[in-house]
Every structure is written in C-alpha cells, then in structure tokens.
Amino acid sequence: xxxxxxxxxxxxxxxxxxxxxxxxxxxxxxxxxxxxxxxxxxxxxxxxxxxxxxxxxxxxxxxxxxxxxxxxxxxxxxxxxxxxxxxxxxxxxxxxxxxxxxxxxxxxxxxxxxxxxxxxxxxxx
Numbered sequence: 423x424x425x426x427x428x429x430x431x432x433x434x435x436x437x438x439x440x441x442x443x444x445x446x447x448x449x450x451x452x453x454x455x456x457x458x459x460x461x462x463x464x465x466x467x468x469x470x471x472x473x474x475x476x477x478x479x480x481x482x483x484x485x486x487x488x489x490x491x492x493x494x495x496x497x498x499x500x501x502x503x504x505x506x507x508x509x510x511x512x513x514x515x516x517x518x519x520x521x522x523x524x525x526x527x528x529x530x531x532x533x534x535x536x537x538x539x540x541x542x543x544x545x546x547x
C-alpha cells in the first residue's frame with residue numbers, strides 16, 4: 423500500500439541517510455577547524471524532513487559518538503525533528519538530540535551506512 427508505514431520508514435531512513443552523507447563530507451573540515459579555533463562547528467540536522475535546514479552544534483568527538491551506531495542520527499533539539507513512528511530519542515543534550523531508527527528503518531540505515539560496509543572501507547584503503 424503506497425503511503426503506508428513501510429513507505430514512511432523507508433523515506434525517513436533514506437532522507438536521514440542523505441543528511442548523514444552531507445555531514446560525513448563536512449566532517450574533515452569541522453575536525454580541522456577544531457585544531458585552529460576552539461569552537462563548536464555546525465552540522466546538518468539529520469531529521470527525516472527533507473526541507474530541514476537547521477544547523478546543529480556539536481564537536482567532532484560528539485559527532486563521532488553519534489556515528490558509532492549506524493542507527494543513530496543527530497537532530498536539532500525539538501520534537502518537530504522526530505518521527506515517532508520510526509524512531510525514538512535516545513539522548514537529549516542542550517545543543518542536539520540523538521534519535522535511533524527502529525524496525526525496517528533501522529535495518530535500512532544499517533545497510534545504507536557507508537561506515538558499516540566492509541567493501542567501502544576496503545575501497546578507500
């Protein structure tokens with residue numbers, strides 16, 4: 423059934439994966455900036471809303487802690503960035519929240535996660 427729960431799960435997982443890939447691309451710049459200027463860099467909110475443009479502030483180490491689990495995504499600290507039917511808030515910080523994908527959305531995010539793919543790691547070596 424089009425537009426059903428599984429469609430929402432897949433769409434949310436794919437949208438959040440796109441934002442994650444953007445954050446992966448800016449991570450080297452944010453990490454390098456920490457050496458020169460002790461500030462908290464901006465990252466892209468990884469919520470399921472494809473039109474979201476909200477910046478999220480966290481350190482490179484905090485970002486790496488979120489990325490340690492392929493089902494975890496960083497979002498701006500507000501319930502408007504959480505899709506309760508496919509994810510739950512697992513951490514609340516003043517500057518950002520961490521959501522965890524569940525069910526089919528969680529499985530898809532693990533498949534899409536480039537860091538989880540042994541072939542991807544081998545290709546970049």
